[in-house]
Amino acid sequence: MNIAEMSKRFTDFLARVKHPNEMELPVWVMNMLAIMYPTVSWNKVHFYNRLPWYIFPSTTHAIVLPGTLDFSHLHIYFNRNFDTSGYYGLGLIVHEGFHVLQYTDTGKCGPGFARPFMMYYLACWLRHGYRNSPMETAAYLQEKKFVACCQKAGAAMQADALTLHASEDFFVGILSDNPSLVKHSSAFRYGCGLWPLVAGVSLTIMATLLLPLMDGVLGILAMPLRKIKSCTK
Numbered sequence: 001m002n003i004a005e006m007s008k009r010f011t012d013f014l015a016r017v018k019h020p021n022e023m024e025l026p027v028w029v030m031n032m033l034a035i036m037y038p039t040v041s042w043n044k045v046h047f048y049n050r051l052p053w054y055i056f057p058s059t060t061h062a063i064v065l066p067g068t069l070d071f072s073h074l075h076i077y078f079n080r081n082f083d084t085s086g087y088y089g090l091g092l093i094v095h096e097g098f099h100v101l102q103y104t105d106t107g108k109c110g111p112g113f114a115r116p117f118m119m120y121y122l123a124c125w126l127r128h129g130y131r132n133s134p135m136e137t138a139a140y141l142q143e144k145k146f147v148a149c150c151q152k153a154g155a156a157m158q159a160d161a162l163t164l165h166a167s168e169d170f171f172v173g174i175l176s177d178n179p180s181l182v183k184h185s186s187a188f189r190y191g192c193g194l195w196p197l198v199a200g201v202s203l204t205i206m207a208t209l210l211l212p213l214m215d216g217v218l219g220i221l222a223m224p225l226r227k228i229k230s231c232t233k
Contacts, residue, residue: 020050028168123200
């Protein structure tokens, strides 16, 4: 890789530093989530149309994270290329909603990333890997059950949000006919060992301290780039 390519990649990276724009999911989707996860305070959950700069977009469709300067709010970030139409898109929202429920159960409050969920999640990820982590297997099971129920009911969810909006009663019926999809608790109990937990706590503390600092430094570096772009428009 030559200097020009490295410079371009760094410039593209700085362009991603700006915080993603918040978006609103359709009201009926929020109603569905409220029915499915009734113990979650959904007014404290925010949705964004792009991943934060420190998450690799090539391997992540969506992720739930605390804000670096938040104390009790949660942020669900979707990959820019993520398609929210169809029951597979809704399945991913259901998956991330289950993680929000896990946050609620384990303790969603704390400065920045210093939340119990983050400590437990990182510990189980270090112990079992991503797909075998008990926090992920439970979320994937909920997603799989939801999509299977939609398919079994003959949902034709192939294209656009208009089709989904017209089917609000269908999804309410799905939850009514499949009460096991309604979760008041994630039933998570930590069991991934002491040393992974120590490592998880350490990584969480590092992220809590370093991410706000890195946000500030990269934001300063990105300012000239934004000014150049605004002048060229």
